[in-house]
Amino acid sequence: MRNLSKSKIIAYRQCPKRLWLEIHRPELRDDTASEMVFQIGHQVGDVARSIYDPEGLGVLIDIQELGHEQAFARSAVLLGNCEVPVFEAGMIADGALAYADVMLPDSQNGANAWKMIEVKSSTSVKDYHRDDIAVQAHVATAAGVRLSSVSLAHIDTSFVYPGNGDYRGLLKENDLTEEAHSRSGEVQEWIAAAQTVAALPEEPAIATGPHCNEPFSCGFCDYCNRDKVRPEYPLSSLPRFGSSKQARMEDLGIEDLRNVPDEHLSALQILVKKHTADATVFFDAEGAAADLAPHGFPAYFLDFETAMFAVPIWKGTRPYQQIPFQFSLHILDESGSLQHHGFLDLTGDDPSLACAQSLINLCGDRGPVFAYNAGFECRVMRELAGHFPELAASLEAIIARVVDLLPIARSRYYHPSQHGSWSIKAVLPAAVPELSYGQLEGVQDGNMAVVAFMEAIAPGTTPERKNEIERQLVSYCQLDTFAMVRLYQLFRDSAGRV
Numbered sequence: 001m002r003n004l005s006k007s008k009i010i011a012y013r014q015c016p017k018r019l020w021l022e023i024h025r026p027e028l029r030d031d032t033a034s035e036m037v038f039q040i041g042h043q044v045g046d047v048a049r050s051i052y053d054p055e056g057l058g059v060l061i062d063i064q065e066l067g068h069e070q071a072f073a074r075s076a077v078l079l080g081n082c083e084v085p086v087f088e089a090g091m092i093a094d095g096a097l098a099y100a101d102v103m104l105p106d107s108q109n110g111a112n113a114w115k116m117i118e119v120k121s122s123t124s125v126k127d128y129h130r131d132d133i134a135v136q137a138h139v140a141t142a143a144g145v146r147l148s149s150v151s152l153a154h155i156d157t158s159f160v161y162p163g164n165g166d167y168r169g170l171l172k173e174n175d176l177t178e179e180a181h182s183r184s185g186e187v188q189e190w191i192a193a194a195q196t197v198a199a200l201p202e203e204p205a206i207a208t209g210p211h212c213n214e215p216f217s218c219g220f221c222d223y224c225n226r227d228k229v230r231p232e233y234p235l236s237s238l239p240r241f242g243s244s245k246q247a248r249m250e251d252l253g254i255e256d257l258r259n260v261p262d263e264h265l266s267a268l269q270i271l272v273k274k275h276t277a278d279a280t281v282f283f284d285a286e287g288a289a290a291d292l293a294p295h296g297f298p299a300y301f302l303d304f305e306t307a308m309f310a311v312p313i314w315k316g317t318r319p320y321q322q323i324p325f326q327f328s329l330h331i332l333d334e335s336g337s338l339q340h341h342g343f344l345d346l347t348g349d350d351p352s353l354a355c356a357q358s359l360i361n362l363c364g365d366r367g368p369v370f371a372y373n374a375g376f377e378c379r380v381m382r383e384l385a386g387h388f389p390e391l392a393a394s395l396e397a398i399i400a401r402v403v404d405l406l407p408i409a410r411s412r413y414y415h416p417s418q419h420g421s422w423s424i425k426a427v428l429p430a431a432v433p434e435l436s437y438g439q440l441e442g443v444q445d446g447n448m449a450v451v452a453f454m455e456a457i458a459p460g461t462t463p464e465r466k467n468e469i470e471r472q473l474v475s476y477c478q479l480d481t482f483a484m485v486r487l488y489q490l491f492r493d494s495a496g497r498v
């Protein structure tokens with residue numbers, strides 16, 4: 001019998017086939033999404049050590065350095081002594097193994113005991129955390145480690161970083177002692193069932209379904225769907241057509257949106273179906289021009305790029321706060337003359353104040369400020385206003401001028417190549433084919449922009465690489481607002497021509 005790690009047991013809870021593939025065919029897994037999650041977990045783990053061991057007396061069990069066997073042996077000694085905090089302590093028993101994020105020496109009824117704390121980068125306790133904690137507590141107890149308490153610590157979003165590496169208050173603890181211990185019998189059943197699956201000579205026959213994304217997006221989706229013939233226009237390309245409706249249609253053997261009966265569809269969904277089936281473009285040019293007519297000049301086109309940190313790095317900021325490090329602003333006047341301005345801060349200091357001041361200086365005091373899906377831009381400006389009361393009135397005045405181009409696009413334009421999406425990246429190649437994000441070198445979307453920003457402000461990044469990133473970020477963000485300008489012009493000027 002092999003010893004299954006806690007993550008394997010949790011994988012089994014999601015899908016027995018996933019567990020089997022994790023063990024026997026791990027090379028089939030797509031790990032693209034996990035790298036970022038891993039990095040965030042790492043940062044939170046580092047901070048947890050500074051919070052729970054401010055004097056630095058504790059011991060970190062380094063699995064990479066020691067290997068599993070040594071890690072378990074070293075952990076057993078430290079847990080037996082019960083003298084100093086232990087981080088990543090390895091425990092093995094009952095066919096399972098687990099590493100505890102934080103173990104703090106304690107006592108219970110006069111005997112040595114441990115406070116066990118699992119640290120998560122999420123902002124609340126999720127159901128799958130409860131499974132995780134139950135496994136952890138079971139393995140510890142089965143390994144003979146006495147636990148005085150079992151808790152889960154997650155990020156407290158109300159925490160404001162006071163600076164100087166002081167992260168006390170970043171984590172919020174939830175006591176799950178009773179619940180964790182009460183589920184020991186359940187955990188034993190999971191381990192036994194997972195052991196049976198792990199020992200199967202062939203992968204279990206399990207079809208893909210909603211469970212593939214709950215609670216985690218499974219990395220084996222491409223493998224499991226390899227033989228599935230995807231319809232040209234899947235049901236998922238219908239806007240706001242939820243997964244339960246999709247499942248109902250699939251039960252009826254309907255997989256292509258063009259075959260969904262109209263009585264199951266909203267007006268917007270019928271429009272998408274009709275123009276997809278006819279391979280035609282929907283463009284209400286008169287309506288679009290009428291929508292834009294009330295908005296005069298100069299016309300501003302604004303887009304922010306933001307970063308957020310589970311562990312805030314700048315004084316006065318909160319966990320997961322959207323912090324703008326860049327914006328692009330095109331200004332179009334009545335004569336058709338177009339200017340571009342931008343802001344980008346790669347110094348590694350908090351860019352918020354300079355960003356807000358630059359925005360206020362550039363936006364003047366009149367004229368619409370167009371954004372695409374403008375709720376995001378307004379939220380960012382409101383955050384800035386809250387953070388800098390002296391700039392609040394000026395920022396609120398800009399917010400009052402914001403006009404969202406997305407609802408206009410959604411009600412006036414649709415091309416089948418959009419596949420049910422009105423994101424600017426879906427609309428642009430259809431409406432303005434000569435412009436494309438694919439032409440950009442390096443950064444081509446918001447996630448790539450954040451990764452590039454993080455790399456640029458990292459201490460080890462060379463000036464040459466930083467310059468390269470700067471060029472890429474400027475080109476990317478500039479295209480976002482230029483795309484808005486071109487859409488605006490198409491919507492404003494096409495009446496009577498289409």
Ligand code: SF4
Binds near residue numbers: 015016021221
């Ligand atoms: S993709 Fe779905 S069916 Fe395949 S292993 Fe993952 S969860 Fe299981």
